[in-house]
Amino acid sequence: MTTVAAKPATMAQAFGRALRDAMAADPSVHVLGEDVGTLGGVFRVTDGLAKEFGDARCTDTPLAEAGILGTAVGMAMYGLRPVVEMQFDAFAYPGFEQLISHVAKMRNRTRGAMPMPLTVRVPYGGGIGGVEHHSDSSEAYYMATPGLHVVTPATVADAYGMMRAAIASDDPVVVLEPKRLYWSKDSWNPEHPTDVEPIGRAVVRRPGSSATLITYGPSVPVCMEAAEAARAEGWDLEVVDLRSLVPFDDETVSASVRRTGRAVVVHESGGFGGPGGEIAARVTERCFHHLEAPVLRVAGFDIPYPPPMLERHHLPGVDRILDAVARLQWEAGS
Amino acid sequence: MTTVAAKPATMAQAFGRALRDAMAADPSVHVLGEDVGTLGGVFRVTDGLAKEFGDARCTDTPLAEAGILGTAVGMAMYGLRPVVEMQFDAFAYPGFEQLISHVAKMRNRTRGAMPMPLTVRVPYGGGIGGVEHHSDSSEAYYMATPGLHVVTPATVADAYGMMRAAIASDDPVVVLEPKRLYWSKDSWNPEHPTDVEPIGRAVVRRPGSSATLITYGPSVPVCMEAAEAARAEGWDLEVVDLRSLVPFDDETVSASVRRTGRAVVVHESGGFGGPGGEIAARVTERCFHHLEAPVLRVAGFDIPYPPPMLERHHLPGVDRILDAVARLQWEAGS
Amino acid sequence: MTVMEQRDAYRPTPPPAWQPRTDPAPLLPDAEPFRVLGTDAAAKADARLLHQLYAEVVRGRRYNAQATALTKQGRLAVYPSSTGQEACEVAAALVLEERDWLFPSYRDTLAAVARGLDPVQALTLLRGDWHTGYDPREHRVAPLCTPLATQLPHAVGLAHAARLKGDDVVALAMVGDGGTSEGDFHEALNFAAVWQAPVVFLVQNNGFAISVPLAKQTAAPSLAHKAVGYGMPGRLVDGNDAAAVHEVLAEAVRHAREGGGPTLVEAITYRMEAHTNADDATRYRVDAEVDAWRDHDPILLLERELTERGLLDEEGIRAVRDDAEKMAADLRERMNQDPVLDPMDLFRDVYAEQTTQLREQAAQLRAELDAEADGADR
Amino acid sequence: MTVMEQRDAYRPTPPPAWQPRTDPAPLLPDAEPFRVLGTDAAAKADARLLHQLYAEVVRGRRYNAQATALTKQGRLAVYPSSTGQEACEVAAALVLEERDWLFPSYRDTLAAVARGLDPVQALTLLRGDWHTGYDPREHRVAPLCTPLATQLPHAVGLAHAARLKGDDVVALAMVGDGGTSEGDFHEALNFAAVWQAPVVFLVQNNGFAISVPLAKQTAAPSLAHKAVGYGMPGRLVDGNDAAAVHEVLAEAVRHAREGGGPTLVEAITYRMEAHTNADDATRYRVDAEVDAWRDHDPILLLERELTERGLLDEEGIRAVRDDAEKMAADLRERMNQDPVLDPMDLFRDVYAEQTTQLREQAAQLRAELDAEADGADR
Ligand SMILES: Cc1ncc(C[n+]2csc(CCOP(=O)(O)OP(=O)(O)O)c2C)c(N)n1
Ligand SMILES: Cc1ncc(C[n+]2csc(CCOP(=O)(O)OP(=O)(O)O)c2C)c(N)n1
Ligand SMILES: [Mg+2]
Ligand SMILES: [Mg+2]
Secondary structure: OOOOOOEEEEHHHHHHHHHHHHHHHOOOEEEEEOOOOOOOOOOOOOOOHHHHHOOOOEEEOOOOHHHHHHHHHHHHHOOOEEEEEOOOHHHHHHHHHHHHHHHOOHHHHOOOOOOOOOEEEEEEOOOOOOOOOOOOOOHHHHHOOOOOEEEOOOOHHHHHHHHHHHHHOOOOEEEEEEHHHOOOEEEEOOOOOOOOOOOOOOEEEEOOOOEEEEEOOOHHHHHHHHHHHHHHHOOOEEEEEOOEEEOOOHHHHHHHHHHHOOEEEEEEEEOOOOHHHHHHHHHHHHHHHHOOOOOEEEEEOOOOOOOHHHHHHHOOOHHHHHHHHHOOOOOOOO | OOOOOOEEEEHHHHHHHHHHHHHHHOOOEEEEEOOOOOOOOOOOOOOOHHHHHOOOOEEEOOOOHHHHHHHHHHHHHOOOEEEEEOOOHHHHHHHHHHHHHHHOOHHHHOOOOOOOOOEEEEEEOOOOOOOOOOOOOOHHHHHOOOOOEEEOOOOHHHHHHHHHHHHHOOOOEEEEEEHHHOOOEEEEOOOOOOOOOOOOOOEEEEOOOOEEEEEOOOHHHHHHHHHHHHHOOOOOEEEEEOOEEEOOOHHHHHHHHHHHOOEEEEEEEEOOOOHHHHHHHHHHHHHHHHOOOOOEEEEEOOOOOOOHHHHHHHOOOHHHHHHHHHOOOOOOOO | OOHHHHHHHOOOOOOOOOOOOOOOHHHOOOOOOEOOOOOHHHHHOOHHHHHHHHHHHHHHHHHHHHHHHHHHOOOOOOOOOOOOOHHHHHHHHHOOOOOOEEEOEOOOHHHHHHOOOOHHHHOHHHHOOOOOOOOHHHHOEOOOEOOOOOHHHHHHHHHHHHHHOOOOOOEEEEEEOHHHHOHHHHHHHHHHHHHOOOEEEEEEEOOEEOOEEHHHOOOOOOHHHHHHHHOOOEEEEEOOOHHHHHHHHHHHHHHHHOOOOOEEEEEEOOOOOOOOOOOOHHHOOOHHHHHHHHOOOHHHHHHHHHHHOOOOOHHHHHHHHHHHHHHHHHHHHHHOOOOOOOHHHHHOOOOOOOOHHHHHHHHHHHHHHHHHHHHHHO | OOHHHHHHHOOOOOOOOOOOOOOOHHHOOOOOOEOOOOOHHHHHOOHHHHHHHHHHHHHHHHHHHHHHHHHHOOOOOOOOOOOOOHHHHHHHHHOOOOOOEEEOEOOOHHHHHHOOOOHHHHOHHHHOOOOOOOOHHHHOEOOOEOOOOOHHHHHHHHHHHHHHOOOOOOEEEEEEOHHHHOHHHHHHHHHHHHHOOOEEEEEEEOOEEOOEEHHHOOOOOOHHHHHHHHOOOEEEEEOOOHHHHHHHHHHHHHHHHOOOOOEEEEEEOOOOOOOOOOOOHHHOOOHHHHHHHHOOOHHHHHHHHHHHOOOOOHHHHHHHHHHHHHHHHHHHHHHOOOOOOOHHHHHOOOOOOOOHHHHHHHHHHHHHHHHHHHHHHO
């Protein structure tokens, strides 16, 4: 979204700006987590918040993820809107009981009396040279937990908009922040931030006619690159950025696949039991007679996330995506 | 598996017998968990073990699931084969960090130096009138975690065989024990238990030609019933019991679907992000040109597990399965 | 390496960061559990309060008996009785102001009822027609919590939030001896102490976690001794002495209200019945142990005290019992009515707004139900 | 209700279950951290041990400096330095017998190296060519552990297993001050105490968890005070005084070995560098605080003690430094060689046997690599 006054900003800055604006707009928004205060977060997303709003609004907690989520549940019970940071994907696991058994279910358990307007920020994914436990793609766990919304932006503007929407939501939203896009820059005007769209709509990032790449988060730029490269092979690829994994925008995705007749789901999370299975299955259920080939998946391998020096072999890249496109049973050529 | 001396036994008894035989055969097998000793477990699966093998081999632990899994990791590091019980599905969640970050990854992290021959017993699923947090189907979480094997029996004989195979495995195995089949009985001879098959093979429980029901665990008997009922509608349904979710037996499943040309995946776990997506997607990838209709899914709804008085509306039953079969685009009739 | 050059600067001192932060002595519990009834301290106890505690404890016992009976009649899916622990349940409820919050565990329906909750609503979870059967905001009673110790950080967060808003609210959170072993117990107490949140943690040490006795649960001198590790006071109290529990909790609530931060209270009591109606306690404990506690029954202690001081006579006892019977009869009658169920409720309140996916699924169930009804009509 | 009938049986007694289980007094840490160097206790210290500690601490400092330098050269992905904490690292390694086990956290590569591990192997994780770069069984050093406090239950389980097998093995587990807030810390200590497992828990309280100072982490009088809540002894020691740390740990190891169960040791020390090379410590602490600790440097304390007692002279210092330089040169040289990588290793050791799925994926990568190589050849 380029406007006249647009200046380049990083995705990390856009997240931070969204937190700031949400805190300024609503005194019930509280940020808490490890190192979010004085340090401004290990990715500097919360930089400046403690200074502007004080320790009580942006709080360095003791080092305990279940405690962070659990106390946030209590704060939400009292009407606050906590935004918690899990420092890295794998360090959210100690909090899974609170997340699954309380955050996700509280509204339902209490027949709506106790909503959980809670935002859980999870820096996720690899490609940053992190040592073990710092690069997990944990979206499958969140997707399999009814009661949670799960979103993940791929652009600087979406980072802002989704974070605002997540905080504004009366339901718990897991915001998966693609670590390797934190420093991606885009012309984006923080003085006139994009309108905050409600959660749940996918978007066609690149129209095309030959096949659809269905993707999200850190894999969106890779797919855009693949679509560019595919032109040389004579394929005009459409790229759909899901943006929201829960709820899922069946309409946009199915419309695209019905148009193109072929689809590849791309994500860096492990393939087996990963998001791609769900996506491929529901696209097939809805578009079966429009499909020229089975919906294929390009995903991370079904292995523990590899060490930094080997991660490039694990992550879906342009070549692997094009290989999959080539397997989409093109009658004529390639 | 009926033999001459066969007597009816429950699935709970078969699990218990497997534990007993494994402990008798191998002094490195240790059972630990909440109430597994003196009480014999809340489902009585471990009944008698503490008496026969002593407290040190069958240990009542303090009440802390991460502690149970974490100390079991240490015991496995020292060469023991711990079998841990998570009392109910939802009470395994506090241990997820240990499970995901250590149990599943230790072999890989240490290049094979430290295998994790650890069995995690998880009573799972609903249909027993349990109050909240006692009926979760958590298999999606385990399936999405590379490094774990995930098995679930549907018969008394398999309960025995799989538990023995799980304990014998040099890798961590999550044994999902279908709670509502604990008291299911079968003629089965504990004096001549079935051979212990290696983990990973599906089995055709009922041959058929019209369509394949792909299922596992607590949904197997429901699918068998549905297949019986389907005869009246003129459908001859094949029922495949997956038995092992990880590794997945693509061969058996694909062979069946290629033969029948139609398939429905049935499980009581929530549909969205549940096992069915993965299964449907991989079947479609492999059998696309044999499919007359998209692979459909019959699953629990995408909601927190309902209270006892409403659970029958949530659980996939015969009618819902037959409805799905009817939607498999039969050209002629039904 | 500039160490050699620095050598002259060296003075043998303790590490710079070290200042003993607090004196641990006042945080440690007394060696013996605090008691009131049958001791000299009883003379100072307020007669009205004693009588109120008595009436509520008798009602509580009757409530437990009635709920257990309802399981036998198939009217409840399950009931974890607090028989023998009524003093703790009642004191926890009475010690709070209206504006305060109670965080009960799954065993504490009685505390919720003593706080004013409709018993039928309090039993909804255990009857099985829904999960939490009441609006937690109405009586400021959090949902009965089954995943052990997970309610403790909720109490801390709520109390902390109230304090940040400048509201005078104390949270009292209940947990069992077994629950103290969970990581959430640790994290909650630590957050509470660091934040100086107005929370009181009440551990009912009833000797068992299902079948597991305390000795397999902890090697600590007492559970109250855990407090010092968080920098909060630990208090030990006779959990069957309602007056003592009330006094210790009242003190802790006052302390919290005045900004003094959290307290950990361990109440020593005993679970007189099995873990739930589904449990077989003979597998792990002998009758003699149970019998030893009959002499120390919370009703007995109060009745003795009140009668000896002439504050209660046979007539007074009868009046209290009659009141309890009335409550029980009312409960029985109302629980004998089948709850009104709507299967479509499955899809309510999963989210503020139904997702497309849930709308589709709701439509599917609706169609199934209609077909069923059609079938039934025919 | 048979209460009235029982009334005569009533004697005002404490609750039957109550016996104070242990005397908490011996479990409590002293008010001041235990020190040896520069105090009267130093006279009793073994000269050989002091010299060994000195040599290892100097090596350790040099190792830290070298590893940090390697990050600047891009040879390590990241390095969490233990500069300033070498006394703890070294004492933890030296206090154990060969057959014992060490459970280090991600900051404790130095302890692993001091225990005999090849420094290049110890740094594999941080270089990034694999995760654990050594066979843990070889030197009985568990994998360097990043998820905080999760290694503690492993240590307990291993020590417990060894004891069950009748082996004389003690496990020493290391954790930071921040790590003590995690539920796993709580659960591990509780299991250890209940099982009386031969484990020693060493908390290096270095004042910070990344940017978070101790005061935001805990309100306890000391971290060592947490011990009493588990029924184990808590000990407080000057973490920069290698002789003191060694003595306290040796005592705890002996206690564990003799069947006395676990001990919690809090060593008070200071992280002289940033959290890792990627961290900017100026954001959360001032130089003056760091400087205050320079006078209390672990090398300084040892050097002073040894020189004052005539056990060390300039020549001896030089010898120790030369040895450290040699180690550093060797490390530098070996780390400057590119590790040999095989992408196909991705699929090794996920399971004992590759699944069909992994075989398919391995074949895919193999084909890609071959195609790449072909492309490169052309
Ligand atoms: C996290 C978790 N693990 C296990 C259980 C199963 N469970 C229910 S009650 C119980 C024992 C609880 O003991 P205690 O905390 O002493 O409470 P009490 O039952 O004595 O009131 C157990 C193990 C649970 N509810 N939650
Ligand atoms: C479970 C978990 N949560 C968060 C992190 C991220 N993290 C890495 S080190 C660190 C601070 C640790 O502080 P402390 O325990 O005092 O050890 P120190 O770094 O001082 O050695 C944090 C928060 C982690 N590694 N594991
Ligand atoms: Mg108890
Ligand atoms: Mg620290």
